[in-house]
Amino acid sequence: MTIHIGAEPGQIAETVLMPGDPRRAKWAAETFLTDPVLVNETRGMLGYTGTWNGHRVTIQGSGMGMPSLSIYANELIKDFGAKTLIRIGSCGGMQPFVKVRDLIIAMTATTLSTPSSGIFKEINFAPCANWELLDAAVKAASNRDCDTHVGGIYSADVFYDERPDLNEIMTRHGILGVEMEAAELYNLAARHSVRALAILTVSDHLQTHEALPAEDRERSFGEMVEVALEAAFA
Ligand SMILES: O=P(O)(O)O[C@H]1O[C@H](CO)[C@@H](O)[C@H]1O
Numbered sequence: 305m306t307i308h309i310g311a312e313p314g315q316i317a318e319t320v321l322m323p324g325d326p327r328r329a330k331w332a333a334e335t336f337l338t339d340p341v342l343v344n345e346t347r348g349m350l351g352y353t354g355t356w357n358g359h360r361v362t363i364q365g366s367g368m369g370m371p372s373l374s375i376y377a378n379e380l381i382k383d384f385g386a387k388t389l390i391r392i393g394s395c396g397g398m399q400p401f402v403k404v405r406d407l408i409i410a411m412t413a414t415t416l417s418t419p420s421s422g423i424f425k426e427i428n429f430a431p432c433a434n435w436e437l438l439d440a441a442v443k444a445a446s447n448r449d450c451d452t453h454v455g456g457i458y459s460a461d462v463f464y465d466e467r468p469d470l471n472e473i474m475t476r477h478g479i480l481g482v483e484m485e486a487a488e489l490y491n492l493a494a495r496h497s498v499r500a501l502a503i504l505t506v507s508d509h510l511q512t513h514e515a516l517p518a519e520d521r522e523r524s525f526g527e528m529v530e531v532a533l534e535a536a537f538a
């Protein structure tokens with residue numbers, strides 16, 4: 305048990321899927337895991353452990369933004385022994401060829417800052433995905449009926465950003481989508497020698513302004529969960 309995760313020792317699996325939305329964690333656990341057990345509800349940040357094809361898996365909400373993700377990922381890795389962490393998130397599309405409901409698999413994540421900026425100081429550390437997970441996720445996605453894009457994303461600190469020039473610069477440099485957690489997940493994975501990947505479903509689009517409702521963001525991203533599970537155990 306830690307300050308933010310009420311699970312008992314041994315209740316968290318080595319493989320953890322991390323949606324930002326705790327209710328997506330509940331939906332995914334109840335939809336995809338066998339015998340899911342609620343292992344955390346501290347602060348309402350739901351976490352469940354069950355099995356998928358005989359493998360133990362935890363699905364734990366991370367909350368929104370890198371400071372929140374950092375708390376959960378640190379405790380999962382350092383106190384509970386998590387070895388594979390896969391973010392299953394939503395994001396905003398930033399390229400015209402990226403459509404709502406497409407999948408994005410993040411090779412790397414550009415940021416202005418993260419909770420690790422204080423450690424890196426003048427270093428522009430390049431957060432990157434674990435290759436084995438990335439490769440397996442691309443293969444898993446290619447067997448499904450969904451358009452998938454692989455490349456760089458933008459992990460923003462601010463959802464309601466009053467600097468539209470930042471999004472324009474990201475788009476001009478080929479960034480596929482914007483979300484708020486992956487860069488720090490990749491930083492922490494590098495620091496602690498564990499595997500990490502972010503798989504995202506496009507929930508809205510910065511150029512077309514199309515947007516899915518909150519209920520869809522909670523319960524309709526099944527392809528992403530299946531790709532994450534297949535990649536984790538490939
Ligand atoms: O749907 P989740 O996984 O929370 O991800 C995205 O949605 C939230 C913003 O609405 C941020 O956490 C962003 O990263």
Ligand SMILES: O=c1cc[nH]c(=O)[nH]1
Nearest residue numbers: 394395396482483484
């Ligand atoms: O962080 C996010 C998530 C979804 N859509 C956005 O525009 N930003």
